[in-house]
Amino acid sequence: MIFYKYHGLGNDFIIFDNRDNKIHLSADDVRNICHRNFGIGADGILLVENSEEQDIKMFIYNSDGSQAEMCGNAIRCFAKYVYEKGIVRKNIINIETLAGVIVSEIEVKNGVVTSIRVNMGKLILDPKAIPCSIECEMVKNSKIEIDNLEYYITAMLMGVPHTVIFKDQLVDEDIIREGKLIENSSFFPKKTNVNFVKILSRNEIILRTWERGAGYTLACGTGSCASVAAGIINGLLDNRVLVHLRGGDLIIQWDGKSCIFMEGGATEVFQGNIN
Numbered sequence: 001m002i003f004y005k006y007h008g009l010g011n012d013f014i015i016f017d018n019r020d021n022k023i024h025l026s027a028d029d030v031r032n033i034c035h036r037n038f039g040i041g042a043d044g045i046l047l048v049e050n051s052e053e054q055d056i057k058m059f060i061y062n063s064d065g066s067q068a069e070m071c072g073n074a075i076r077c078f079a080k081y082v083y084e085k086g087i088v089r090k091n092i093i094n095i096e097t098l099a100g101v102i103v104s105e106i107e108v109k110n111g112v113v114t115s116i117r118v119n120m121g122k123l124i125l126d127p128k129a130i131p132c133s134i135e136c137e138m139v140k141n142s143k144i145e146i147d148n149l150e151y152y153i154t155a156m157l158m159g160v161p162h163t164v165i166f167k168d169q170l171v172d173e174d175i176i177r178e179g180k181l182i183e184n185s186s187f188f189p190k191k192t193n194v195n196f197v198k199i200l201s202r203n204e205i206i207l208r209t210w211e212r213g214a215g216y217t218l219a220c221g222t223g224s225c226a227s228v229a230a231g232i233i234n235g236l237l238d239n240r241v242l243v244h245l246r247g248g249d250l251i252i253q254w255d256g257k258s259c260i261f262m263e264g265g266a267t268e269v270f271q272g273n274i275n
């Protein structure tokens with residue numbers, strides 16, 4: 001099978017063209033292919049599939065073999081891939097995902113995609129939709145206790161479930177330990193991605209994300225949208241924010257009501273063959 005390896009700010013993916021529907025991956029296949037020592041190595045696998053109503057369809061697996069409904073960094077990689085490989089030669093690409101249709105606008109210079117602006121759709125704050133078991137109208141700066149530790153969380157569905165926590169210090173060991181605990185806590189029946197945010201100003205944040213099904217990654221696109229939205233909802237951020245992630249920067253824009261926009265790059269790393 002021919003594959004391509006792409007990354008969005010270090011959040012890396014293996015892309016297979018499955019328009020002929022011949023690829024069927026078990027959770028074990030996904031874990032083996034994504035393994036960083038015994039496989040190709042990646043945070044996830046993307047399948048390119050035909051869509052009945054949209055330009056193309058993206059299907060995504062996390063590196064632990066689970067399926068994700070959406071992924072912000074993956075969608076930029078996917079848009080660049082389908083454009084540059086001539087699968088969808090359009091500047092505005094409508095991509096079907098399990099979280100709905102995602103519209104990606106690509107900027108092209110000399111046939112190469114240099115930047116992708118994505119309409120990430122509307123975020124959903126209803127706790128039942130996330131899903132989150134806290135009884136309230138909105139999980140906004142709500143206190144939870146896990147293993148005798150208190151956290152103030154803002155939670156939402158941004159294509160996938162996200163929890164945001166504001167912190168003064170971002171320490172890797174704490175992010176890994178607390179991220180794992182919160183991801184698997186009983187408050188989130190379908191688990192959650194966990195975002196730790198340090199606010200630098202009303203227009204600039206540092207973000208570290210512990211991802212559901214993939215662990216501590218270098219960047220998270222849906223997490224960037226969720227974190228900026230949480231900052232706006234809690235009155236801490238303005239409508240356009242520069243997000244510094246471990247693997248690079250994204251720009252997120254939200255007017256507080258309608259769709260949320262993400263802008264950033266994507267990179268092809270290499271291509272290969274796997275049996």
Ligand SMILES: N[C@@H](CCC[C@H](N)C(=O)O)C(=O)O
Pocket residue numbers: 011062067068069070071072073074160161193211212213214217219220221222223
């Ligand atoms: N890396 C992502 C999110 C991928 C999905 C996530 N691991 C989940 O299962 O919810 C992004 O860039 O948005």
